[in-house]
Amino acid sequence: MRCAMTPYQRLDALPRxxxxxxxxxxxxxxxxAPxxxxxxxxxxLLAGGLLLWRGVLAWTGRPLPGRWTLAVALLGSMAGTWLTHGTLLGRDAGVxxxxxxxxxxxxxxxxxxxxxxxFFLGFFALLSNFLFSQSLLTAAAMLLALLGLLTALVNAHMPVGRPPLAQVLRIAVGMAALGAPIMAALFMLFPRVAPLWGLPGDNMSxxxxxxxxxxxxxxxxxxLDESVALRVRFDGPDGVVPPQSDLYFRGPVFGFFDGSQWQPLLRHFGDERLAQTDSAVHLRVQGTPLRYEVTLAPHQRPWLLLLDAALEPPVVAGMQTFMTPDLQWRTSRPITNVLRYQARSYTRFSYGLDAVAADLRVYTALPPGLNPRTLALARQMRSQPQMGPDHPGSAEALVRATLARLRSGGYTYTLEPGPYGPDSADEFWFDHKQGFCEHIASAFxxxxRALDIPARIVTGYQxxxxxxxxxxxxxxxxxxxxxxxxxxxRRGWVRVDPTGAVAPSRTGAFQRLRVPPGALAAAMEQVISPDLTQSLRALWEAANNRWNQWVLNYTQSRQLDLLxxxxxxxxxxxxxxxxxxxxxxxxxxxxxxxxLWERNRHDPWLRLLARARQRLARAGLALPETLPPRALAERALARFGxxxxALAEWLLRLEQLRYAARPDTGLARLRREFGALPWSALARH
Incomplete structure (x- = not known):
């Protein structure tokens, strides 16, 4: 009874x-796959199906499809590409x-x-992966793909015998190692001359x-997104950094509310009106600035993230920067690649002190007909002593009263506040009494504004x-x-974080709200220590940051610094x-x-053949170095008979060994037999 072969045995029994x-x-x-x-x-789906079909044909030994089948598949692929992308050109259609x-x-x-x-199409497909991602993980995966393609290429140039893939892989790795210094030199020194250098940014993704x-x-x-937005290295003495409660990285500022969405004033009033609004920024700073370096992930927007507040422009290579009247730093073009810049910020500052009431009126505008209970609450607060519009310090008193209401009124900081309607402020203050930071800031x-105090929303990272x-x-x-x-x-624009009144740990001890883990994640936490998980994540992110710094952010200025x-x-x-x-x-x-040195000095087969030629020369038969072993055997028989x-038979076996699947196995035996050949008989002949 015959036993069925295992898949590995079946694979080993397949033709080469x-x-x-x-x-x-x-x-x-x-x-x-990436x-x-x-x-x-x-x-x-089509690519996976075709590869699977081709694998079945190779496994079963069935014939390949005919040319008409391939022609129809090619035309269908081109038609599908045209219908999907509307063109056969460009990045997406080309890939x-x-x-x-x-x-x-x-x-x-x-x-x-x-x-x-x-092979060549494979190398092109390998490079096309970097059009979508230049991450460290993608680079590592493509390095393995490169070694795989090189192994297949070397294997295709070894047509005789059945060389094991491990041996071919060693040759491919050796080739890659020899080429690595040249690739490193090209990377370090090839001129990065814009716009020829660099991969195109994906502005639409x-x-x-x-x-x-x-x-x-x-x-x-x-x-829900744990991906890195930016990394910061502080250059203060002894690595001193500000407290986490001061780590406000300023982003977009919103001053217009249409009842459902906050938007920048620029979108509604234009450059000229915005230039008049907040025209007297007059940023004034105090104390010693914080020096730091930011590595910003690409976000497809033309703004930088800096700590409040930066008086001087950040140092950004090859890009113009400017500050808007609301202290947001912007760039001349969207950030489509990893960007590194140095900046100095002051945690103690004031601005907008000289703004006039006419310029601030846009920051008290409210959408008509909405939030009537919030308006009634504002009138009630204004009617209290020392909070009237004519009372000095009433604005500060109203801010304090509102924050006190948030602290003691049963309001909750949560990820699941429920749906909000058009009267979002009314629903927060009187109905839901819960929300995330944008719900709290918007209602505040x-x-x-209902209290006639100019106010606006600032977004960023904290x-x-x-x-x-x-x-x-x-x-x-x-x-x-x-x-x-x-x-x-007399104070200008003042930051107020109402979320800190509801949840002080958000900006103090810095405890973020997190989504409860699923069943699988909870089970993994029982198997793997959370401390180990955090350590591995920190190690990976440190390595990824090095990749961003030294590879993705290796610019022309850094090349010139190297020179x-x-x-x-x-x-x-x-x-x-x-x-x-x-x-x-x-x-x-x-x-x-x-x-040349390797071929003439380090090929054991050539060295053994050279020794045989030298012995024949001593016996009186000098032959050219270009003759193969078979020709040497024929000349020796013709001369010595x-x-x-025995020498001729040995030379024929030496030639046969040159084309064997494993030439190293028989070379040692031929080397031992070399000394036993009848060299003395040839010399006497």
Whole structure:
């Protein structure tokens, strides 16, 4: 009774071309797997189906489909690409076509020429992954894909025998290691001349983060996102950083409310009106500035995130920056790549002291017909002693009274406040009495405006956590926050965070609200220690930050700084070209010299053949070095006759070993037999 073979035995018993095809299909699947999230669904399903079909054909030994089938599939792929993207050009359509052409080409993998086309398309598909993501994880995955393609390529150039994949992989890794210094030199020194250098930014892709408008519940959704928004390195003495209650990273400022959405004033009043509003910013600072460096993740918006308040422009390489009248720092173009900049901020500051009532009127506007109970509450508060509009200090007293109401009125800081209608302030103050930061800040600002106190919404990030591995402060999307600013006579615009009155731990001890873990996450917490999880996350984020700093953020200015450290007084991009050319020339010469030395001195098979040629020369038969072993055997038999029979047979076995699947196994035996050959008989002949 015959036993069924295991899958591994079946794989080992397959012909070499089938085994090599299956390995190549696995590599191709690995190359295109990271793009499943960005490719159209039908492309991912079609590519997976075609690769699976090709694998079944290789496993079962069935014939490949005919040319008409492939032609129809090609036309259908092009038509599908056109219908999906509306074009056959551009990034998305081009990547779709590359993936489809790659998997279709595997269905006509008959000759070596077809394999070469598959390899080159595979390398193009590998590079296309970086059009969508340049993260450390993507780079690591593509490094494995590169080694896989190199292994398949080396394997295709070893047509004789059945070399094990482990041996071929060692050769591919060696090739990659030899090329790594050249790749590093090209990366370090190839001139980054805009706009030729760099990958295009994806301005249309949706990314989580702050927006240029705010609806109730919008920031609440960000608490689900633990991705990094920015990293901060403080340069203060002894690593001193401000308390977390002062870590307010300023983002968009909203002064117009239409009843459902907060928006910037610029969108409604235009540049000229906005220039008049807040025209007297007059930022005044006190104390010693905080010096820090920010690594900002791409967010597709033209603004920077800085601590309140920065008097001087941040140092950003190759980009113009300017400050708006509401203290927000913006850039000349959207941030589409990782950006690093240095800044100085003052935690003690004042601005807007000289603003006049006419300019501040827009910050007391309310949507008509909404929130009647909030308006009634404002009238009631104004009617109290020392809170009338003509009483000095009434604005500060009203702010204090409102914060006291939030602290003692049973209000709750929560991620699930329930739906809010058009009378959102009324519902917060009198009905729900719960909300996230944007609900609390919006209700607070609307009440301030009902009290005729200029007020507006400021969004950004608040707090952060220190990474114990590299000492950087990490600010995540879940740290997104909304607070308020009110204008008070003789003080100007003053930050008021009403969320701190409801939940002091949010801005003091900095305890964020978190979504309760699911069943799987809760089970994992019972198996893996939370401390271990945090340590691994800190290690990964530190490594990812290094990748952002030294790879993604390696700009032309850093290249020129490198040349300065090498002794160039005033380096420029032509100096980079000269230095790079010299290094490439030296590498080429070193490679040629090493190749010749390796071929002539380090090939054991060639050394053994050279020893046989030398012995024949001593016996009186000098032969050219270009003759192969078979020709040497023929010349020896012609010259020496029967005494050279054993030598001829040995030379034929030496030639056969050169093309064996495992040449190293028989070389030691031939080396031992070399000394026993009848060299003395040949010398006497």
């Amino acid at each position: 071309d089938a085994r090599d095809t299956l390995f190549l299909l696995c590599v191709i699947a690995w190359v295109i 793009q499943v999230g960005v490719l159209p669904v039908w492309v991912s 779709t076509l590359i993936v489809l052409l790659l998997v279709l080409k595997t269905l006509e993998l008959r000759a070596r020429r077809d394999a070469m086309v598959v 949706g990314r989580s983060g702050l927006s240029d408008s705010m609806q109730l519940g919008q920031i609440t959704k960000l608490v 600002v609307l009440l301030m 707090g952060g956590e220190r990474n114990p591995i590299d000492g950087l402060w990490t600010v995540r999307q879940s740290d997104a926050h909304a607070w308020a600013e009110v204008w008070i006579a 300065k450290s090498l002794g160039f007084a005033t380096p420029d991009w032509p100096d980079l070209i000269v230095l790079l050319g010299l290094l490439v020339l030296l590498a080429a010469l070193a490679g040629i010299a090493w190749s 029967a005494p050279a029979a």
